[in-house]
Amino acid sequence: MATLLDTLSWVLLTLGGISVLIGGIGALRMPDLYTRMHAASVTDSMGAILVLIGIMLQAGWSLATIKLVAILLFLLLTSPTSSNALASAALLAGTRPFAETRQDGKAPE
Amino acid sequence: MYYAVTIATLVTMGLALLRAVLGPSVYDRVLAVNMFGTKTVLLLSVIAFLYGRPDFLDLALAYALINFIGVLAVLEFFRSRSLRRSAERGGGQ
Numbered sequence: 001m002a003t004l005l006d007t008l009s010w011v012l013l014t015l016g017g018i019s020v021l022i023g024g025i026g027a028l029r030m031p032d033l034y035t036r037m038h039a040a041s042v043t044d045s046m047g048a049i050l051v052l053i054g055i056m057l058q059a060g061w062s063l064a065t066i067k068l069v070a071i072l073l074f075l076l077l078t079s080p081t082s083s084n085a086l087a088s089a090a091l092l093a094g095t096r097p098f099a100e101t102r103q104d105g106k107a108p109e
Numbered sequence: 110m111y112y113a114v115t116i117a118t119l120v121t122m123g124l125a126l127l128r129a130v131l132g133p134s135v136y137d138r139v140l141a142v143n144m145f146g147t148k149t150v151l152l153l154s155v156i157a158f159l160y161g162r163p164d165f166l167d168l169a170l171a172y173a174l175i176n177f178i179g180v181l182a183v184l185e186f187f188r189s190r191s192l193r194r195s196a197e198r199g200g201g202q
Contacts, residue, residue: 010110017117024121040144067166078177089184090136
């Protein structure tokens with residue numbers, strides 16, 4: 001049972017690290033603000049969920065697990081809120097989506 | 110295994126800092142700083158178990174709160190500044 005939990009938490013931690021890294025590379029290389037937000041949301045949701053659940057399996061039933069659940073709930077509440085505020089502020093300031101990809105002629109009108 | 114997640118998070122924080130330096134607009138920088146803060150929370154949580162000190166989880170919780178409030182405050186500041194600028198421009202014409 002302990003080996004099973006260890007293996008499961010290692011798998012979750014590895015997948016979380018990989019998705020965090022993918023989101024970081026995407027946020028650096030995407031061409032537009034909104035596509036960058038799309039890439040950053042991968043690390044905010046998927047990476048945080050996988051890494052924190054992986055740590056929770058290592059912690060077992062203790063006070064640390066309750067703190068980790070609080071951190072996870074708070075991240076899941078705040079990261080969509082700040083993404084929404086960022087997107088609406090950028091849209092109000094005049095940043096149009098697909099501003100750079102439209103120059104390639106690939107994006108729809 | 111904690112080391113792999115720590116290294117991945119540190120590399121991602123470096124990439125986010127690079128985007129914050131390179132970012133053409135203010136909102137790219139705010140996005141990168143927000144991402145940096147979320148990765149700091151993850152890094153603190155992993156380091157708490159890497160070094161066997163669960164006290165760091167309190168720091169992670171406090172940092173998550175501060176990060177959220179900070180991003181909203183910066184966005185509100187830039188929105189009011191751009192609104193004020195456009196009002197001044199309209200008044201000048």
